[in-house]
Amino acid sequence: MSTLASVGVAMRDGSRDSVLAEFEQVYRSNVGGVTAYFARRCADPQTVADLTSETIVRAAGAFGSFDPGRGAARPWLFGIAAHVYAQYCAQAANGRDAALRLAGLADLPVDEIDELAGKIDAQRAGRELIERCAQLSALEQAAVELVDLDGLTPKEAAAALGVPRGVLRKRLSRAHARLRKGNHGDE
Amino acid sequence: MSKFEDHLWQEFVREHGHNLAQMCRSAARPTLRPRVVAASGLGLAGVGVALALVLGAATAAPAFAVTRNHDGTVTVEILRSAGVAGANAELRQLGVRAEVMSKAPAACQTYAFEQVAPTTGGHQIANAHWTIDPRTIPAGRRLVLTPASEGNSGNSGSGGQVYNCPDNFPYRPSSPPSGDSGNGGSS
Numbered sequence: 037m038s039t040l041a042s043v044g045v046a047m048r049d050g051s052r053d054s055v056l057a058e059f060e061q062v063y064r065s066n067v068g069g070v071t072a073y074f075a076r077r078c079a080d081p082q083t084v085a086d087l088t089s090e091t092i093v094r095a096a097g098a099f100g101s102f103d104p105g106r107g108a109a110r111p112w113l114f115g116i117a118a119h120v121y122a123q124y125c126a127q128a129a130n131g132r133d134a135a136l137r138l139a140g141l142a143d144l145p146v147d148e149i150d151e152l153a154g155k156i157d158a159q160r161a162g163r164e165l166i167e168r169c170a171q172l173s174a175l176e177q178a179a180v181e182l183v184d185l186d187g188l189t190p191k192e193a194a195a196a197l198g199v200p201r202g203v204l205r206k207r208l209s210r211a212h213a214r215l216r217k218g219n220h221g222d223e
Numbered sequence: 224m225s226k227f228e229d230h231l232w233q234e235f236v237r238e239h240g241h242n243l244a245q246m247c248r249s250a251a252r253p254t255l256r257p258r259v260v261a262a263s264g265l266g267l268a269g270v271g272v273a274l275a276l277v278l279g280a281a282t283a284a285p286a287f288a289v290t291r292n293h294d295g296t297v298t299v300e301i302l303r304s305a306g307v308a309g310a311n312a313e314l315r316q317l318g319v320r321a322e323v324m325s326k327a328p329a330a331c332q333t334y335a336f337e338q339v340a341p342t343t344g345g346h347q348i349a350n351a352h353w354t355i356d357p358r359t360i361p362a363g364r365r366l367v368l369t370p371a372s373e374g375n376s377g378n379s380g381s382g383g384q385v386y387n388c389p390d391n392f393p394y395r396p397s398s399p400p401s402g403d404s405g406n407g408g409s410s
Binding site: 060144 | 227
């Protein structure tokens with residue numbers, strides 16, 4: 037993916053084409069990362085598709101209030117993705133995911149299911165890293181994932197998680213140290 | 224982009240391109256946020272789209288969710304009492320004349336409301352949700368959503384209460400109880 041999202045977007049004029057074009061740039065620059073984010077968490081391609089779709093729809097709904105001066109689009113999108121996933125988990129805990137899955141299965145073509153299944157397979161290393169992070173706090177887990185797997189800078193990850201940059205850096209450093217220690221312990 | 228990502232973009236433009244157009248026609252930035260964010264055609268069709276939840280970190284539990292459903296109804300979920308203020312703010316943002324309160328003002332009447340499906344229990348506003356149809360709220364009136372009161376099973380017989388109140392009633396802003404930040408933040 038390109039680094040367009042790091043540059044940010046701005047609504048320079050009021051034309052529909054302009055806003056669509058700007059949102060499309062954000063989409064094309066980041067949808068792969070968002071899909072990978074969900075592919076690390078879900079074994080079902082349809083669920084990955086649904087959650088990715090949901091994230092994009094919500095991002096579009098909030099695009100008017102997105103201020104590129106306050107941060108890049110990429111961490112902004114990952115913040116939305118994190119909310120979408122948390123809500124999905126809450127719904128699943130309430131037994132409401134059954135309807136979601138039934139509603140979606142018929143819509144995704146077979147070739148796209150295969151494609152997403154491939155993405156899920158490709159995220160195996162990411163899933164393993166997340167599993168190794170189970171010993172870490174929630175913030176440390178999220179920081180490791182956003183920086184080490186999704187390629188955000190610590191500054192962007194801090195923005196996505198809504199924590200001060202210094203806190204993020206400290207936690208990330210501590211997390212890496214604990215992971216290294218865990219690795220040595222395994223050997 | 225992959226086939227899925229291309230397909231998703233096409234679906235998005237078809238389903239939500241007009242939302243972006245509305246967004247850019249609005250002059251004032253605070254009004255750019257659309258009142259309704261519909262779910263994508265690729266999934267979540269039976270679930271609707273949650274418009275807000277309070278979340279501090281990627282894996283923290285949400286305190287509330289306000290969801291615009293596909294049939295025009297709105298579901299308000301309070302998972303922790305700290306989410307009351309946020310849910311009410313979101314309802315105001317959506318222009319829905321409804322408010323979650325611990326107790327209805329004296330000027331209110333119990334509402335016989337077919338679309339309401341309260342499923343609350345106890346006197347704490349937590350793990351409670353209501354589904355209301357904003358289109359059926361009479362002009363000049365406001366719904367007050369409260370947890371169940373003992374001996375009163377609510378309209379649908381499942382334990383919650385919905386009250387029909389004057390819209391101009393001097394409502395006090397809901398505030399979370401002390402000791403609970405309401406944002407589910409974790410570290």
